[in-house]
Amino acid sequence: MTAPAALRALRGRLLWFVDDPWAVGAAAHRFIEDGLLLIENGLVRAAGEAKSLLPTLPATAEIVDHRPHLIMPGFIDAHIHMPQTQVVASYGAQLMDWLNRYTFVEEQKLGEQGHAEKLSAFFLDELVANGTTTAAVYCSVHPQSADAFFTESQRRNTRMIAGKVMMDRNAPDALRDTAESGYRDSKALIARWHGKGRQLYAITPRFAITSTPEQLAAAGRLAAEHPGCHVQTHIDENRAEIAFARELYPEAADYADIYRRFGLLGPRSLMGHCIHMTHNEWQAFAETGAVAVFCPTSNFFLGSGLFDWAHARQSGVRVAVATDIGGGTSYSMLRTMAEAYKVLQLQGQSLSAYAALHAITLGNAKALGLDHLIGSFEPGREADVVVLDTGATRAMAHRLETVRDLAEELFVLVTLGDDRNVLATYVMGARVVLPR
Numbered sequence: 001m002t003a004p005a006a007l008r009a010l011r012g013r014l015l016w017f018v019d020d021p022w023a024v025g026a027a028a029h030r031f032i033e034d035g036l037l038l039i040e041n042g043l044v045r046a047a048g049e050a051k052s053l054l055p056t057l058p059a060t061a062e063i064v065d066h067r068p069h070l071i072m073p074g075f076i077d078a079h080i081h082m083p084q085t086q087v088v089a090s091y092g093a094q095l096m097d098w099l100n101r102y103t104f105v106e107e108q109k110l111g112e113q114g115h116a117e118k119l120s121a122f123f124l125d126e127l128v129a130n131g132t133t134t135a136a137v138y139c140s141v142h143p144q145s146a147d148a149f150f151t152e153s154q155r156r157n158t159r160m161i162a163g164k165v166m167m168d169r170n171a172p173d174a175l176r177d178t179a180e181s182g183y184r185d186s187k188a189l190i191a192r193w194h195g196k197g198r199q200l201y202a203i204t205p206r207f208a209i210t211s212t213p214e215q216l217a218a219a220g221r222l223a224a225e226h227p228g229c230h231v232q233t234h235i236d237e238n239r240a241e242i243a244f245a246r247e248l249y250p251e252a253a254d255y256a257d258i259y260r261r262f263g264l265l266g267p268r269s270l271m272g273h274c275i276h277m278t279h280n281e282w283q284a285f286a287e288t289g290a291v292a293v294f295c296p297t298s299n300f301f302l303g304s305g306l307f308d309w310a311h312a313r314q315s316g317v318r319v320a321v322a323t324d325i326g327g328g329t330s331y332s333m334l335r336t337m338a339e340a341y342k343v344l345q346l347q348g349q350s351l352s353a354y355a356a357l358h359a360i361t362l363g364n365a366k367a368l369g370l371d372h373l374i375g376s377f378e379p380g381r382e383a384d385v386v387v388l389d390t391g392a393t394r395a396m397a398h399r400l401e402t403v404r405d406l407a408e409e410l411f412v413l414v415t416l417g418d419d420r421n422v423l424a425t426y427v428m429g430a431r432v433v434l435p436r
């Protein structure tokens with residue numbers, strides 16, 4: 001006889017989404033004031049009322065009492081750069097200048113022995129400290145940077161999507177691969193890591209400016225050969241970038257058409273920024289199912305512009321949200337959504353707390369095509385969980401004295417929250433020790 005399966009129950013205020021608040025309003029979320037999240041072998045077995053689930057538990061079940069705190073699915077970040085943890089907060093430049101002055105300098109260090117390991121460990125610590133349990137991650141051009149990242153993620157059992165950057169022009173010599181080596185190294189990394197445990201691979205041409213047509217063709221070949229892999233890149237972030245990209249690819253009708261010609265626009269394509277999109281580009285996204293990734297703190301910090309979420313929605317384009325560290329300025333998905341709210345306010349649009357919290361959980365899971373695995377508390381999902389204290393700071397506790405309902409409390413959390421609100425993070429049902 002085998003021993004009974006390990007059963008753990010988290011008790012607290014459960015909140016998760018089953019649909020999009022934009023589409024179905026209050027029917028999109030589930031909230032249970034005194035709830036129990038039942039986890040068996042790392043997977044969600046049930047989420048429901050504590051009073052009805054508690055009597056069903058065997059005596060051996062471990063119950064962790066997180067009352068009165070909020071228990072949500074772990075946050076998901078759809079675009080972030082592991083090599084840029086020491087680029088964050090670099091002064092005074094817009095995109096192209098920022099890349100050359102700061103980012104390309106730091107990324108060269110990933111070629112040094114041990115540096116990618118050091119950054120990967122810091123990076124994954126920082127993500128879980130912010131309640132983020134899945135991210136779509138750019139490594140550096142060095143294949144060993146992706147090996148180091150996946151090794152560390154595998155050790156922690158986190159579900160991560162990552163890839164080695166492909167770039168073979170308009171970058172320092174030390175940061176350039178070739179169309180051929182970029183293809184070969186990416187292919188070897190896919191064989192080593194894609195689908196190994198919880199690790200997933202993203203084919204990662206940095207953007208059209210740093211790849212020759214030969215390299216984008218090679219990336220498209222990889223995408224066709226590995227349809228289960230994501231593709232991640234940047235598009236329409238900055239006016240100077242767009243002009244340069246158009247100059248390099250004069251035959252393309254627009255920026256999106258550059259990627260489309262090479263087979264890089266599809267339902268698993270995560271396209272960072274999408275700020276200065278034309279009507280035809282939104283159409284191309286809608287037709288191919290490509291995902292527009294909104295990175296508000298980065299767009300503010302680099303002065304890139306305002307993402308038009310309403311336009312994306314009207315065009316039928318899927319949207320994900322992301323930090324974009326190190327162009328972005330916070331690892332926190334809460335802080336990211338606070339800035340998203342302001343970006344939309346500047347355009348006469350709005351974002352409820354429910355829509356914001358949906359975006360960083362089920363919304364991003366759907367955009368990544370992973371909602372059958374993560375992003376909610378439906379039975380069978382991987383039990384990645386964040387526990388949040390909505391009154392963690394003096395100012396927040398003080399403000400909460402006057403809130404009248406859950407929607408107001410959650411709006412305070414989204415607007416003022418960050419890593420200080422994260423009490424605990426669980427990865428596949430196991431509690432992670434948070435670095436402080």
Ligand SMILES: [Zn+2]
Pocket residue numbers: 079080081234272324327
């Ligand atoms: Zn980026």
